[in-house]
C-alpha cells in the first residue's frame with residue numbers, strides 16, 4: 001500500500017495506524033531522505049551538489065530496525081531516528097530529495113523494502129514512481145494551515161519552541177519545491193484515492209483507508 005502526500009497531512013500517524021490495523025510493516029521513505037540530509041549537513045556538504053550527495057550515499061548503508069514497535073532508521077549500523085525530525089533536517093531533506101540522481105540511487109533500496117509485500121510505504125512518489133504497481137494507493141492531503149497546526153503541535157509535544165508563521169512559510173515553500181521538482185514531483189497517481197484530512201479525525205482517515213484495503 002502506498003500512502004503519499006505533502007508534509008504534515010498526517011501521513012506518519014495514519015500510516016502507522018493503518019499498518020497496525022492490517023498487520024503490515026511500515027516503511028517511512030521520508031526518513032531515508034532525512035538521514036541523507038542529516039549526514040550531508042554533518043559533513044558540511046553543499047546540499048545542491050548532486051555528485052557529492054551521490055558519493056555520500058554510496059558510503060551509507062541504510063536499514064530499519066524495530067525499536068519498541070517503531071521503525072528506526074540506521075546509517076552504517078547506527079540508529080539515527082532521534083536526530084532526523086528537527087526543522088533543520090526537514091529543510092536539508094527537502095533539498096537533497098530534489099536531485100534526480102539521488103532519487104534514482106534510492107529506488108533500489110525502497111523497492112527492496114517493499115518487495116516482500118504486506119507493507120505500508122509512505123512518502124511522496126510511492127504510488128507514482130517507486131511502486132506504481134501498489135495494490136492500494138492513497139494520496140493524503142490537508143490545507144496548509146491545518147498542516148502547520150499539526151506540525152506545530154508535534155514539535156511542541158517534543159518540547160521544541162515553534163514560530164507558527166515561520167513554520168507555515170516553510171511548509172508552503174517545501175510543498176512548492178516538492179511539487180515543482182522535475183523528477184518525481186509530488187502529485188497523486190492517476191489511480192490513487194485522494195483523501196482530504198483537513199476536517200477528518202485520525203480514526204476516520206484510518207477507517208477509510210482500511211476499507212480500501214479490504
Ligand code: DC
Nearest residue numbers: 029030031033093094097123124125
Ligand atoms: O515525509 P517527510 O517530511 O519525512 O519527508 C522529508 C523530505 O523528503 C520531504 O521534503 C520530501 C522528501 N521525500 C521525497 O521527496 N520522497 C519521498 N518518497 C519521501 C520524502
